[in-house]
Amino acid sequence: MPTAPLPEHEYARLLELARYDILDSAPEEAFDRLTRLAARTLRAPAAVLNFVDQDRQWGKSCFGTGDSTGPRSDSFCAWTILSNEVLAVPDTSEDPRFQDNRQVTGEPHIRMYAGAPLVTPGGHRLGSICVIDTEPRVLTYDDHAALQDFAALVMDELELRLRNRTLEAQLDQQGRQLQELQQTVAHAEVLEQVIALMDAPLSPEEATLAAARLIGTAIYADWTGLVSFQGEAMTMQVAHHRPQASPALLDFAARLPLLPGGVTRSLRDTTATTYLEDYAQHPGALPEGIDAGLRSAAWLPLGHYGGASFMLIAVRAERGDRAPWRASDRALLDAAGRSVRAALLRHAALETSARAALQDRLTGIANRRAFDTDFAARQAAGQPFLLGLIDLDGFKRINDVEGHAQGDRVLQMFATVLQDEVTACGQAYRYGGDEFALLLSGLSEDDALEHVDLAVVAARQLTALPLGASVGFACVGAEGPQAAAQVLQLADERMYAVKRRRQQRNHRGEAVG
Secondary structure (H helix, E strand, O other), X not given: OOOOOOOOOXXXXXXXXXXXXXXXXXXXXXXHXXXXXXXXXXXXXXXXXXXXXXXXXXXXXXXOOOOOOEEHHHOOHHHXXXXXXXXXXXXXXXXXXXXXXXXXXXXXXXXXXXXXXXXOXXXXXXXXXXXXXXXXXXXXXXXXXXXXXXXXXXXXXXXHHXXXXXXXXHHHHHHHHHHHHHHHHHHHHHHHHHHHHHOOOOOHHHHHHHHHHHHHHHOOOOEEEEEEEEOOEEEEEEEEEOOOOOHHHHHHHHHHHHOOOOHHHHOOOOOOOEEEXXXXXXXXXXXXXXXXXXXXXXXXXXXXXXXXXXXXXXXEEOOOOXXXXXXXXXXXXXXXXXXXXXXXXXXXXXXXXXXXXXXXXXXXXXOHHHHHHHXXXXXXXXXXXXXEEEEEEOHHHHHHHHOHHHHHHHHHHHHHHHXXXXXOOEEEEEEEOOEEEEEEOOOOHHHHHXXXXXXXXXXXXXXXXXOEEEEEEEEEEEOEOOOHHHHHHHHHHHHHHHHHHHHHHHHOOOOOO
């Protein structure tokens, strides 16, 4: 039995057939109606709608006969698609192409076959609609025309079906685009709130945690945390979690800083946002996270502040509706990350500037401006404290004899040791020139003098000339509020009284000390 040759441009035809997405589809009444009408119109016991695939004939609709799906080598329709005309075989037993065909010699015992090709607008023939009979028969011209009309109706239905599917896809895409646009607008509002938070009267840590909470809520994360790295230590603060988040996921998040390794630790120095769509596939994924149902995660570096580096982690569990990181999610995370990093840099710069304004350049301890600020703050607090004013005796001679560079080193040594001595109970200040001040709590005058003496001893190691310190104290707040000028005047008078006594001893030949 001869096999039908392949049509010209067979592969293009197969691609066109695939475009209609009709093969192996479910029965449809629109096509079944056409095969019924074709059989009745042409007075045939059976009508079939077949599509010719690469190696098979596939029946979309069969009326009056069983399933017509079978090998392409046995297909009558494989011959029909070789031209645009109706293929009519009045008696298959007399046609050498079909007389040995198993559909002729066996069920369904086809003796008459007539098929019209299904021709696409591009000229490709996908299959045919045909009528068959168990008796020989010659069709009329009108029968041929009717069969071609049915083939045209099938193609109209296929084209409508294709256009509807294309339209549905376009509507679906437009719906997704609209949803994405709405999400983008909502995320823009969240970004505005994040920026406002970073300028609010909050500490940088409080503002960053609040920003992380806003971001986690906006991107529908199951859990969002603020991680900080300081040296090798990692700490975690929960910023946000969904009420429906699984206890296993929340437990994993709480234990994350205690677990060795993991993706988070490996990203501590990253400067770019990292997204994982499938956490389990990452080589650094922790088994505890996988077991807790962690599906996707994002790590957003937020910059450095106060000696620590900060990172936001947003996590999603196994949820089909929110597993991937959408474009709008990524845009919000990236933009918010830039805003927070810029704000932390700005806060750090302002604090550095503020510290510099309150720090003595030469000695590194607090300066006169810092003293005025701290003195007022202590008075406002209403707790008693000790004020000490210090004048270095003999310092001018060190400058005159050993030079100002040596004098600077003496001041630096005295200031450093003095601050170290009083750190636990207060603050030391360079008040001006060779004058220093102390603000101390819970310390007696005698104990304070011992700290000053130790600083003097350390400074003496740098010079061959005599060096001492005159100190005047005033207790503040013990007898009710006092004006700052009065307190300072009292401490100053006592300091100069000590200095005069030292000078008198020096005139009598006693050593400075």
